[in-house]
Amino acid sequence: MDKPATELDEIMQILPAPDYPTAADIVSSEADIRQIYATGHGSVKMRATYQQEKGEIVVETLPYQTSGSKVITQIADQMRKKKLPLVDDIRDESDHENPTRIVIVPRSNRVDIEALMLHLFATTDLEKNYRVNMNVIGLNGKPQVKPLVPMLKEWLTYRTQVVTNRLTHRLDKILARLHILEGLLIAFLNIDEVIAIIRTEDKPKPVLIARFKLSEIQAEAILELKLRHLARLEEVKIQGEQKELNAEKEKLELLLSSETRLKTYLKNELKAIVKEFGDARRSRIKPSSTQSQAFSEEDMMPAENVTVVLSDKGWVRSAKGHDIDSSALNYKSGDSFLTSAKGRSNKNAIFLDSTGRSYSLSANSLPSARGQGEPLTGRLMPPTEAEFVDVIMGDDEQHILLASSAGYGFIATIGDLLSKKKAGKTSLSLPGVSKVIPVIEVDDLVAQFVAVTTNCGRLLVFPITELPILSKGKGNKLIQIPSKEIQSGEEFVVSICVLLATQKLKVTAGKRHLTIKFQDLSNYIGTRARRGNLLPRGYQNPSKIEAVD
Numbered sequence: 001m002d003k004p005a006t007e008l009d010e011i012m013q014i015l016p017a018p019d020y021p022t023a024a025d026i027v028s029s030e031a032d033i034r035q036i037y038a039t040g041h042g043s044v045k046m047r048a049t050y051q052q053e054k055g056e057i058v059v060e061t062l063p064y065q066t067s068g069s070k071v072i073t074q075i076a077d078q079m080r081k082k083k084l085p086l087v088d089d090i091r092d093e094s095d096h097e098n099p100t101r102i103v104i105v106p107r108s109n110r111v112d113i114e115a116l117m118l119h120l121f122a123t124t125d126l127e128k129n130y131r132v133n134m135n136v137i138g139l140n141g142k143p144q145v146k147p148l149v150p151m152l153k154e155w156l157t158y159r160t161q162v163v164t165n166r167l168t169h170r171l172d173k174i175l176a177r178l179h180i181l182e183g184l185l186i187a188f189l190n191i192d193e194v195i196a197i198i199r200t201e202d203k204p205k206p207v208l209i210a211r212f213k214l215s216e217i218q219a220e221a222i223l224e225l226k227l228r229h230l231a232r233l234e235e236v237k238i239q240g241e242q243k244e245l246n247a248e249k250e251k252l253e254l255l256l257s258s259e260t261r262l263k264t265y266l267k268n269e270l271k272a273i274v275k276e277f278g279d280a281r282r283s284r285i286k287p288s289s290t291q292s293q294a295f296s297e298e299d300m301m302p303a304e305n306v307t308v309v310l311s312d313k314g315w316v317r318s319a320k321g322h323d324i325d326s327s328a329l330n331y332k333s334g335d336s337f338l339t340s341a342k343g344r345s346n347k348n349a350i351f352l353d354s355t356g357r358s359y360s361l362s363a364n365s366l367p368s369a370r371g372q373g374e375p376l377t378g379r380l381m382p383p384t385e386a387e388f389v390d391v392i393m394g395d396d397e398q399h400i401l402l403a404s405s406a407g408y409g410f411i412a413t414i415g416d417l418l419s420k421k422k423a424g425k426t427s428l429s430l431p432g433v434s435k436v437i438p439v440i441e442v443d444d445l446v447a448q449f450v451a452v453t454t455n456c457g458r459l460l461v462f463p464i465t466e467l468p469i470l471s472k473g474k475g476n477k478l479i480q481i482p483s484k485e486i487q488s489g490e491e492f493v494v495s496i497c498v499l500l501a502t503q504k505l506k507v508t509a510g511k512r513h514l515t516i517k518f519q520d521l522s523n524y525i526g527t528r529a530r531r532g533n534l535l536p537r538g539y540q541n542p543s544k545i546e547a548v549d
Helices: 008-014 030-039 068-080 113-123 148-189 191-200 204-212 216-223 232-257 259-277 483-488
Strands: 041-047 049-053 056-061 087-092 102-106 127-133 135-137 143-145 305-311 315-320 337-344 348-353 357-362 388-392 399-404 408-413 436-442 449-454 458-463 493-499 504-509 512-517 544-548
Touching: 008 030, 008 148, 030 041, 030 148, 056 113, 068 087, 068 102, 068 113, 102 113, 148 191, 148 204, 148 216, 148 232, 148 259, 191 204, 204 216, 232 259, 305 388, 315 348, 337 388, 348 436, 388 436, 399 493, 436 493, 449 544, 493 504
Parallel strands: 493 544
Antiparallel strands: 041 127, 049 056, 056 102, 087 102, 135 143, 305 315, 305 337, 348 357, 348 388, 399 408, 399 436, 449 458, 449 493, 504 512, 504 544
16 A cells, blocks of 8 residues: 555565464465465465374364364275375374364384375375465456456555545535534524424425525424424534534545545554454465375385395295395205395395396285295296396495496496386397396496406406496497407406405406405506406406405
8 A cells, every 4th residue: 555566575575375264384385375476376285283292193283174083084094994004093182172183103113204294195184275266356347367466456446445435425424414403403593483384384394495595304304303302402412413523524524635644544444453353373384395295005015124036047036134045045946046136125126137128026026935936937028038137126226237248338227127017128238149247236436446357367447437327228348358259259248346446356266266455456457448457377267256345
């Protein structure tokens, strides 16, 4: 009103968000609220508030128009359907002192309370969206969706007109009453003559009008005057009323004649309304960047340490714990231990076959290690004559090194190998008759080095930064091997590892092994795709290299 050119930013300082009758939090972002104010439509998101008491979750406020009993029913329904294994119990402790007090008991103190509540916000009425549609009838008499600033301006115009009409109406009433009082005073001053006219004339009204120059309204008021009002006291009352009305008339005329005075009157009136009916904000404004998200099936699976064991013939099983001697397990006749991977039961186990295709299965779905497992071909559809050669587990963001025996490789992540299809997907392209090298985990893409050795005893060490990061493909050349020898199978990569400058390299050749300090590897350190140098005599037919501390 004082600043007609006020912009939306200034209004948002005073009215940062709508208010609701409940004390739940408004978690919509400032940008979302601004969009509502700027366009006239959108939605406001409210979220229940809670606190932790002795390991339990106590919900203290609910979003507007949310029923506590309905929320309890929604949570209990998930528990009954075994879709909420993280909750052990739920109680309603609401009373007249605590109108809302819903107690949720987690299954253990290891439950992530914040993640659990984000799930409940997403799947129950503990979080609700309220549609905002500022569709109003404007001053032109037509409905329209209006932004906040134009709406406020129109409302002030409308309010000013309403107050003006009210004051004008009151002024008209006062003028009409003063007109009647003026006639009554004339009658009192000439009371004897008025009485005589009324008694003697058949139609006294026109006579009174002509004699005292009265209006019809004044004459009618005199004729309707009761005898008891002819007392002297009534004349005094009329004069007093006339004085009061004249004072009010002057005040109203002054207000209506000045736009500034009218605006001040309007502001004072609004302040009085706010003082009488206004109250403090109830809904707290707490914009949240954390979106509510329901648990996936993987999240609700029990997360236990498991070891996934893969046999030489492609049979798989899952053993609880990480301290499992996989080679000591019982295998079918003609079968033996190939490799194993350690991880969590709620993660995927990823399998690689001899053609470079990758497959994924939930570790929780694998058969127990108490038996001999089951063949992967019963669940997956690898190419004909393909064999499973490796299994890995870990976080999707974990970096790995994929390589072939032809001496090509690249950096990828475990997530790049995930596949929902039974037929898997091609992750590593194999040149010629090359084979898949077991997957190597990479922990540091900057500081680690790659060590590559061939069956002819060639060793090359180079920085891991020289390798590309790809999601699939053949990769870049790791070590130089003559193409004729690759095609004939005379020379190929037998082992790859990654190591830090603080570690040592252990070379195994048959029953012998050699440990080389990193500073002694200077003869083998070079750039990617070089030929490398021969290992010492006796170790020129290596079977494995690995990093040791």
